[in-house]
Amino acid sequence: xxxxxxVSGLSKTYATGFTALKNVNLGIRRGEIFALLxxxxxxKTTLIGIVCGTVNPSAGTxxxxxxDNVTDFRAARSLIGLVPQELTTDAFESVWATVSFSRxxxxxxxxxxxxxxxxKDLSLWxxxxxxxxxxxxxxxxxxxxAKALSHEPKxxxxxEPTAGVDVELRKDMWQVVRDLRAAGVTIIxxxxxxxxxxxxxxxxxxxxxxxxxxxxxxxxLMRKLGQKRLTLQLQExxxxxxxxxxxxxxxxxxxxxxxxxxxxxxxxxxxxxTRLLASLNEAGIRFRDLSTKxxxxxxxxxxxxxxxxxxGAK
Amino acid sequence: MNWxxxxxxxxxxxxxxxxxxxxxILAPVISTSLYFVxxxxxxxxxxxxMEGVDYGSFIVxxxxxxxxLMQSVMNASFGIxxxxxxxxIYELLSxxxxxxxxxxxxxxxxxxxSIILGLIILATSWLFVPVRIAHPVWMISFLVLTAVTFSLxxxxxxxxxxxxxxxxxxxxxxxxxxxxxxxxFYSVNVLPPFWQVVTFVNPIVYLISGFRWSFYEVxxxxxxxxxxxxxxxxxxxxxxxxxxxxxxxxxxx
Ligand SMILES: Nc1ncnc2c1ncn2[C@@H]1O[C@H](COP(=O)(O)OP(=O)(O)O)[C@@H](O)[C@H]1O
Ligand SMILES: [Mg+2]
Numbered sequence: 397x398x399x400x401x402x403v404s405g406l407s408k409t410y411a412t413g414f415t416a417l418k419n420v421n422l423g424i425r426r427g428e429i430f431a432l433l434x435x436x437x438x439x440k441t442t443l444i445g446i447v448c449g450t451v452n453p454s455a456g457t458x459x460x461x462x463x464d465n466v467t468d469f470r471a472a473r474s475l476i477g478l479v480p481q482e483l484t485t486d487a488f489e490s491v492w493a494t495v496s497f498s499r500x501x502x503x504x505x506x507x508x509x510x511x512x513x514x515x516k517d518l519s520l521w522x523x524x525x526x527x528x529x530x531x532x533x534x535x536x537x538x539x540x541x542a543k544a545l546s547h548e549p550k551x552x553x554x555x556e557p558t559a560g561v562d563v564e565l566r567k568d569m570w571q572v573v574r575d576l577r578a579a580g581v582t583i584i585x586x587x588x589x590x591x592x593x594x595x596x597x598x599x600x601x602x603x604x605x606x607x608x609x610x611x612x613x614x615x616x617l618m619r620k621l622g623q624k625r626l627t628l629q630l631q632e633x634x635x636x637x638x639x640x641x642x643x644x645x646x647x648x649x650x651x652x653x654x655x656x657x658x659x660x661x662x663x664x665x666x667x668x669x670t671r672l673l674a675s676l677n678e679a680g681i682r683f684r685d686l687s688t689k690x691x692x693x694x695x696x697x698x699x700x701x702x703x704x705x706x707x708g709a710k
Numbered sequence: 711m712n713w714x715x716x717x718x719x720x721x722x723x724x725x726x727x728x729x730x731x732x733x734x735i736l737a738p739v740i741s742t743s744l745y746f747v748x749x750x751x752x753x754x755x756x757x758x759x760m761e762g763v764d765y766g767s768f769i770v771x772x773x774x775x776x777x778x779l780m781q782s783v784m785n786a787s788f789g790i791x792x793x794x795x796x797x798x799i800y801e802l803l804s805x806x807x808x809x810x811x812x813x814x815x816x817x818x819x820x821x822x823x824s825i826i827l828g829l830i831i832l833a834t835s836w837l838f839v840p841v842r843i844a845h846p847v848w849m850i851s852f853l854v855l856t857a858v859t860f861s862l863x864x865x866x867x868x869x870x871x872x873x874x875x876x877x878x879x880x881x882x883x884x885x886x887x888x889x890x891x892x893x894x895f896y897s898v899n900v901l902p903p904f905w906q907v908v909t910f911v912n913p914i915v916y917l918i919s920g921f922r923w924s925f926y927e928v929x930x931x932x933x934x935x936x937x938x939x940x941x942x943x944x945x946x947x948x949x950x951x952x953x954x955x956x957x958x959x960x961x962x963x
Binding site for chain 2 (some may be wrong): 410411445449469470471480482485488489496497501502503504505543650696
């Protein structure tokens with residue numbers, strides 16, 4: 397199926413001379429949840445800004461559902477809802493007024509029933525007549541989401557939507573995101589909470605220093621790049637690792653000496669597990685139980701960015 | 711053309727006006743009344759007529775212009791500066807609207823407000839002095855044209871300004887002096903020849919002159935020139951706005 401967003405050769409150099417994006421190519425699939433991960437200053441907000449029209453690109457093109465986002469910006473933009481990273485809201489307007497304003501701005505006819513539904517989904521209904529400035533930070537974030545959804549977008553950008561947000565809102569928000577996805581809306585989010593990408597995303601892109609380092613199915617990424625840990629629960633405590641064990645560099649002993657952890661790469665030709673177990677047997681170390689655990693996306697991510705920073709392989 | 715968007719912006723701006731209605735109306739009404747007391751009573755006792763018009767009546771068009779120019783510039787500049795300042799401009803930039811729609815929405819609302827205020831000043835004046843309007847259609851035309859032109863100027867200032875001081879500077883340091891020197895309270899003919907020449911560099915002279923002509927049929931310059939200069943100023947503002955939006959000047963990174 398044709399990608400809903402195609403980013404080609406996109407570069408951005410700010411007036412300061414700083415290059416925030418370097419020849420970025422990216423395709424977003426229709427209906428997916430795409431998580432864009434990257435450290436602060438990687439260029440996530442800049443990339444979203446160019447797609448949505450708030451930042452001018454220095455080079456490259458973006459098409460949204462087949463519409464060039466510069467020459468055919470009306471068609472392109474009317475498909476997109478944007479929840480910005482910063483809490484930028486009006487102050488004196490009511491929640492209802494500001495959300496209705498957004499719908500009008502996108503050229504959609506009035507639909508009070510629809511706005512009522514959004515406000516209810518985001519637990520904003522009882523606040524609808526309140527002035528925005530009287531709301532808490534979390535509530536303002538909800539208002540921004542409601543504004544982005546007010547014009548029934550086919551694509552939703554969420555730029556670090558859960559930064560500094562309470563648990564309650566995160567739950568509500570992810571429920572809304574799941575409902576939207578079920579309704580066929582494509583969602584692109586950036587987040588620092590990698591568990592969320594892990595929970596929510598279908599695919600993950602990693603951006604660092606203005607370059608997309610990798611784009612992968614989440615499952616594939618976890619499988620491919622994941623390290624696994626084998627944890628052995630020992631029958632008798634050890635005070636230190638005996639010398640001469642196999643794979644000593646990959647082994648660590650827990651503080652109280654009753655757990656031995658072996659870290660290995662699932663992609664390696666040989667994991668070394670068999671030899672480790674043989675070696676333990678020889679040393680007379682017996683264990684009660686064992687378990688293996690896939691490393692989290694966070695660990696993968698930190699490893700990747702670290703590699704990139706050191707000029708290592710991509 | 712995204713008419714719904716224009717309507718949304720216009721409504722939004724008019725709601726902002728409505729929230730501050732009392733102070734928006736009270737301040738100009740009070741200052742106008744003061745002008746009548748000071749100029750009409752104090753100076754008017756020495757200068758009884760100007761160009762054959764009773765002095766108190768003579769200054770009415772100038773007073774309306776003063777309010778019109780100040781309010782147009784201030785409303786429009788503040789209207790577009792505020793979203794820039796708070797960051798809510800992201801929504802205007804990411805909406806499926808062209809800059810033309812943004813301008814029509816903001817400038818339309820600012821002009822509407824200043825026209826309403828201009829008419830309120832006119833009504834206030836009526837309480838103090840006799841006012842005759844010889845050419846009502848021309849009067850309204852000058853009123854609307856000036857309000858739109860200076861709202862455009864205000865819009866430009868609001869985009870150019872990167873701080874609240876700059877927003878204040880232009881109305882206070884440019885518009886007010888030019889209006890005072892532009893014959894709001896006197897006929898340019900009473901000035902010494904040198905200052906008359908200097909005065910004709912001031913674009914506001916043409917606005918006030920034409921506007922006053924629509925009331926009393928007395929003018930410092932011919933009406934044709936007044937209309938021509940007003941239109942020229944309007945076109946100049948449109949060109950600058952067009953350039954701003956073409957380049958994204960101070961709007962987009
Ligand atoms: N308006 C700007 N002018 C100059 N540099 C900027 C501007 N906006 C962002 N940058 C720089 O571009 C880089 C990428 O920023 P951003 O896209 O916000 O990153 P992220 O969202 O991934 O944290 C950062 O180094 C930032 O300092
Ligand atoms: Mg960011």
